[in-house]
Amino acid sequence: xxxxxxxxxxxxxxxxxxxxxxxxxxxxxxxxxxxxxxxxxxxxxxxxxxxxxxxxxxxxxxxxxxxxxxxxxxxxxxxxxxxxxxxxxxxxxxxxxxxxxxxxxxxxxxxxxxxxxxxxxxxxxxxxxxxxxxxxxxxxxxxxxxxxxxxxxxxxxxxxxxxxxxxxxxxxxxxxxxxxxxxxxxxxxxxxxxxxxxxxxxxxxxxxxxxxxxxxxxxxxxxxxxxxxxxxxxxxxxxxxxxxxxxxxxxxxxxxxxxxxxxxxxxxxxxxxxxxxxxxxxxxxxxxxxxxxxxxxxxxxxxxxxxxxxxxxxxxxxxxxxxxxxxxxxxxxxxxxxxxxxxxx
Amino acid sequence: xxxxxxxxxxxxxxxxxxxxxxxxxxxxxxxxxxxxxxxxxxxxxxxxxxxxxxxxxxxxxxxxxxxxxxxxxxxxxxxxxxxxxxxxxxxxxxxxxxxxxxxxxxxxxxxxxxxxxxxxxxxxxxxxxxxxxxxxxxxxxxxxxxxxxxxxxxxxxxxxxxxxxxxxxxxxxxxxxxxxxxxxxxxxxxxxxxxxxxxxxxxxxxxxxxxxxxxxxxxxxxxxxxxxxxxxxxxxxxxxxxxxxxxxxxxxxxxxxxxxxxxxxxxxxxxxxxxxxxxxxxxxxxxxxxxxxxxxxxxxxxxxxxxxxxxxxxxxxxxxxxxxxxxxxxxxxxxxxxxxxxxxx
Numbered sequence: 001x002x003x004x005x006x007x008x009x010x011x012x013x014x015x016x017x018x019x020x021x022x023x024x025x026x027x028x029x030x031x032x033x034x035x036x037x038x039x040x041x042x043x044x045x046x047x048x049x050x051x052x053x054x055x056x057x058x059x060x061x062x063x064x065x066x067x068x069x070x071x072x073x074x075x076x077x078x079x080x081x082x083x084x085x086x087x088x089x090x091x092x093x094x095x096x097x098x099x100x101x102x103x104x105x106x107x108x109x110x111x112x113x114x115x116x117x118x119x120x121x122x123x124x125x126x127x128x129x130x131x132x133x134x135x136x137x138x139x140x141x142x143x144x145x146x147x148x149x150x151x152x153x154x155x156x157x158x159x160x161x162x163x164x165x166x167x168x169x170x171x172x173x174x175x176x177x178x179x180x181x182x183x184x185x186x187x188x189x190x191x192x193x194x195x196x197x198x199x200x201x202x203x204x205x206x207x208x209x210x211x212x213x214x215x216x217x218x219x220x221x222x223x224x225x226x227x228x229x230x231x232x233x234x235x236x237x238x239x240x241x242x243x244x245x246x247x248x249x250x251x252x253x254x255x256x257x258x259x260x261x262x263x264x265x266x267x268x269x270x271x272x273x274x275x276x277x278x279x280x281x282x283x284x285x286x287x288x289x290x291x292x293x294x295x296x297x298x299x300x301x302x303x304x305x306x307x308x309x310x311x312x313x314x315x316x317x318x319x320x321x322x323x324x325x326x327x328x329x330x331x332x333x334x335x336x337x338x339x340x341x342x343x344x345x
Numbered sequence: 346x347x348x349x350x351x352x353x354x355x356x357x358x359x360x361x362x363x364x365x366x367x368x369x370x371x372x373x374x375x376x377x378x379x380x381x382x383x384x385x386x387x388x389x390x391x392x393x394x395x396x397x398x399x400x401x402x403x404x405x406x407x408x409x410x411x412x413x414x415x416x417x418x419x420x421x422x423x424x425x426x427x428x429x430x431x432x433x434x435x436x437x438x439x440x441x442x443x444x445x446x447x448x449x450x451x452x453x454x455x456x457x458x459x460x461x462x463x464x465x466x467x468x469x470x471x472x473x474x475x476x477x478x479x480x481x482x483x484x485x486x487x488x489x490x491x492x493x494x495x496x497x498x499x500x501x502x503x504x505x506x507x508x509x510x511x512x513x514x515x516x517x518x519x520x521x522x523x524x525x526x527x528x529x530x531x532x533x534x535x536x537x538x539x540x541x542x543x544x545x546x547x548x549x550x551x552x553x554x555x556x557x558x559x560x561x562x563x564x565x566x567x568x569x570x571x572x573x574x575x576x577x578x579x580x581x582x583x584x585x586x587x588x589x590x591x592x593x594x595x596x597x598x599x600x601x602x603x604x605x606x607x608x609x610x611x612x613x614x615x616x617x618x619x620x621x622x623x624x625x626x627x628x629x630x631x632x633x634x635x636x637x638x639x640x641x642x643x644x645x646x647x648x649x650x651x652x653x654x655x656x657x658x659x660x661x662x663x664x665x666x667x668x669x670x671x672x673x674x675x676x677x678x679x680x681x682x683x684x685x686x687x688x689x690x
Binding site: 052054065115203273307308311313317320 | 381384395397399401410412548549550619621625628629632633642645647649652653654655656658659660661662663664665666
């Protein structure tokens with residue numbers, strides 16, 4: 001067990017994970033330019049590194065657009081963001097005013113160019129809300145006090161969004177994640193898979209964004225509003241952080257083999273068109289429903305380019321498109337799974 | 346003055362206006378296929394006609410994607426939608442339960458193919474909230490009572506979104522609309538232009554969606570929450586409806602000359618790319634901020650295809666794009682006007 005504060009432990013972990021993930025993608029496509037690395041600082045407090053792959057004028061790369069971002073920020077949460085926080089996180093105390101917060105996380109979205117290779121998303125984050133520091137009070141080391149810790153939690157998950165369904169890919173992705181979850185509690189994978197299917201649901205379309213994975217939020221030592229009290233799950237900060245590290249570490253083995261298997265499959269313009277229509281749905285989910293995106297855009301001095309990095313390079317919207325409606329087609333097979341989520345392992 | 350109920354008058358007007366607008370576009374591009382006309386009915390009550398232009402596999406048409414939709418619907422507004430209604434419309438009575446509503450409107454978005462031809466949007470609508478009908482009560486004609494009229498209002502407007510700024514186009518568009526407004530009150534155009542710049546603002550980008558036009562909501566005979574009591578403006582249902590008709594009739598003369606002037610301008614792939622990036626911003630506004638879209642998606646059995654008709658056929662998102670940032674470029678000229686809205690007439 002580390003004697004470091006959790007803030008510091010999470011920061012170190014996501015820095016290393018970002019490096020490992022970006023290197024894995026670069027190794028998978030050695031002829032393409034490396035990811036662009038942008039370090040930024042936030043004037044209200046904190047910093048981040050956005051690692052982005054985008055070559056708008058070139059179409060030979062395996063990836064079309066990808067972002068692997070980390071941010072470690074702190075400051076005051078304005079009342080509007082605080083209000084949303086309280087509504088969504090049962091352990092956050094209700095306060096009318098701005099409150100100090102700390103947030104550290106890694107967030108990635110990868111859109112490959114080939115319609116047969118699925119889009120992937122993962123995100124792991126740690127959050128703290130502290131009390132307003134008392135005037136003049138100091139920490140043990142003499143620095144200004146951070147204020148009493150009022151609430152903390154971990155959240156995260158990863159999920160896969162194919163345009164064409166390859167069952168073996170779905171099984172591989174889910175099995176790898178399940179194996180990362182199981183040592184931390186046998187009920188975790190099934191519960192978090194269910195939560196994922198529910199969270200990534202495009203209400204107005206009546207379909208899921210993708211074929212799932214895991215999703216969780218508000219993991220801490222309190223009674224949980226989604227997970228039943230009976231299930232075995234990580235509860236202390238150290239236990240939850242160990243679970244986060246297992247699932248974070250599972251990202252590369254869960255996705256890279258799929259990307260390498262599909263990225264060079266020959267495809268037709270019609271298949272590309274279908275992929276871009278599916279990307280339109282991805283945009284709909286992220287801009288209308290995704291809490292992370294909404295919260296990000298509400299945060300003052302948020303780095304918009306990093307938040308909207310999740311959007312694909314191109315997306316299409318066709319009115320009453322006939323693509324995907326033909327029974328028995330490969331496109332319809334994918335839609336069927338999005339309408340009725342399936343168990344893969 | 347018509348002796349018909351306002352519901353009926355609005356319905357007739359928007360039906361005719363839709364026809365005139367669609368015909369004008371079809372006449373402007375006689376070699377392209379006509380708009381597709383979809384009539385639909387809503388099982389909870391009401392109907393609509395979506396007139397849509399979309400030829401995904403062909404790139405010779407002047408328009409890339411266009412929808413001119415009308416809907417005349419009624420039913421019960423569920424509590425969630427009712428709550429949003431109350432928050433946004435000061436004259437809507439606060440009720441905890443679902444309430445009967447009636448809504449009729451015309452809504453159009455036109456995305457031309459050529460980057461030099463601007464996107465245009467217009468929308469005119471009439472809304473009623475009525476009391477729950479008393480059991481057994483009948484109208485004068487013997488039909489079941491509609492319940493007492495609790496609130497009514499008109500809303501609407503029209504605005505232009507260029508990728509490349511042609512000042513003469515901006516002036517023509519605004520002047521035509523101003524001339525339609527002026528007979529109904531000299532302060533209307535300047536007030537509604539201001540409202541338009543404010544409404545179509547993409548907060549997280551710090552820029553407007555386009556170069557404005559007019560926008561208004563909650564026009565009725567009550568004290569208005571935006572328009573000062575001192576200004577001369579239409580107040581009775583008949584006066585407001587006359588104003589709606591003037592501005593609705595102004596659509597074709599405000600936009601068609603611009604389309605015809607720009608639709609055949611030669612353009613480069615770089616200009617097309619810029620246009621698609623601007624369309625990405627259009628998508629961001631519509632999915633994140635637009636109240637009509639949000640409200641539409643909340644309405645049970647909403648016709649999603651008609652609501653999301655406003656989205657362009659294709660849009661692009663580039664991370665930290667350098668396009669538009671070069672000082673003195675035509676792209677930067679457009680961005681400057683979006684950041685600092687200008688008076689055109």
